[in-house]
Amino acid sequence: MDQQLQNGSEFELDLGWMEKQGEWGTHAEPSKNGLTLADIQVGSYGDAPVESRNLSGRPRGAISRPGSMPIGNYTVRTKSEIWLENASFLYEEALQRQWSSATDIPWDTIEPLPDDIEQAQCQMATFLTEVEFVAGDVPSRWVSQMSPDFYEARNVLMAQVMDEARHMDVFRKRALANGGGLMRATGATSGFVGGIDLARDFTEMSSRLHLSGEGAVLTIFRMGELMAYNDAEKAIYRLCAQDEARHVAFGVMHMRYMAANAPERREEIESYLDEAESGMLTDAANPAGQLNQTSESLSIMLGGGGKYFDEGFRKLVSIRKRQLQEYQKRVTSAGFGDRFKNGRSRLGQMLENVAN
């Protein structure tokens, strides 16, 4: 700075950067809910490219730097691979509907429970902590691979990672809050749930995680209010279910976009759904399925204790049926309902088996 002052007018400021601007004169205006992402989709700033060549981390709408080196490993560069119509909306919703596991759960309402019920709650909390670890880990891996040109969808996934962190912590807290503790790991992170992390493609991951996996867990969270023994547990499950429904909405809307804009990938997506139906919805990875530790703990909680296991199991079967029906309707809403009419899906058979 001293040198500059001494040289005086011999040196002129280079303000050339002022000419390198994106679309100018923009006046994004707040809507009823504040200045949302949807409100700033104005002019060229609102245009997500069909194909992104942005490898430098350049914010969408900013001027590129010629000769800049690639800085990101952006393998997801095609709009149809990642897009959904309501990403901006889901992101704002995620931000505005956050909650704290420390202060928004009435922990003081938890009271000592009979041993078998406390053990069942703790086993379920252990299982859900494991599952939520995968649900946070997987999208976070993909975030860094998405072009910044598709930042809306990226932001939703980052919000999801935050949600899953809170789910992990709230179930851990529940396990440690009432005289119990964590129990035996169920191994849920192997098999189908763990397999989500092996997806080679974002849509493959999303169909497994958001549509099948999170849809099944959503039903479990909703069911949580039936097996809650105090207002704290009711609040935990209700609030987790809200978050999970948002993640499922991401999957449904992404699949809907894929179905409409990338018909050449339909068959591939059908195969992911085949896999999901024969795996997640039937095997040991489904907490309401056949995994002893979780289905038995669910039955104990739903029945009101080990003595009422059969009654609890009947409720579990009824909920499992509902889980399958909701899955079927979500897949239909996503644009893949034909599989339930043309014989490709075995879901009808599964529903019959559940009914029997």
Added chain:
Amino acid sequence: MAKFPSVAWFDAVRDVYNKDDAMHGAGSGTCNCVVGVQVGRELFQLTFEGFECSQAEKITRTKLDDCDFYLHMTTKDWRNMLDNIQEHGHATDNFTLNTLDLGRVEGLSSSTHNDQYREDLFFRYNQTLQFFFDGSSRVKTTY
């Protein structure tokens, strides 16, 4: 004093919900959906926009198609739920919306369009809807 069910009653609950900041945090917050409410044979529609419930109106059956989902119970079951809310200041035990939905063979929430994406809004905004009906504890209600 407002009679349940009526637009005046829903307006009174809307007033409580819209003015209480505590009902717009803690997992609640922005909410965008159109909710039908069937009480016996009577039908109402609630519109949630952002942080407020902007409108309550009486509707005919065909208007149920515009609702993302609708909550349906007999007048007696609605009264049992509202009595529980009045007694405790909020729904407890088997009277939360989600518990009522799960505990009833016919469910509490349904739709005429059968689109699960829209039906899922009942789950996505459940805490907001619960806060809304819990707000009825501050409305003097007659039947």
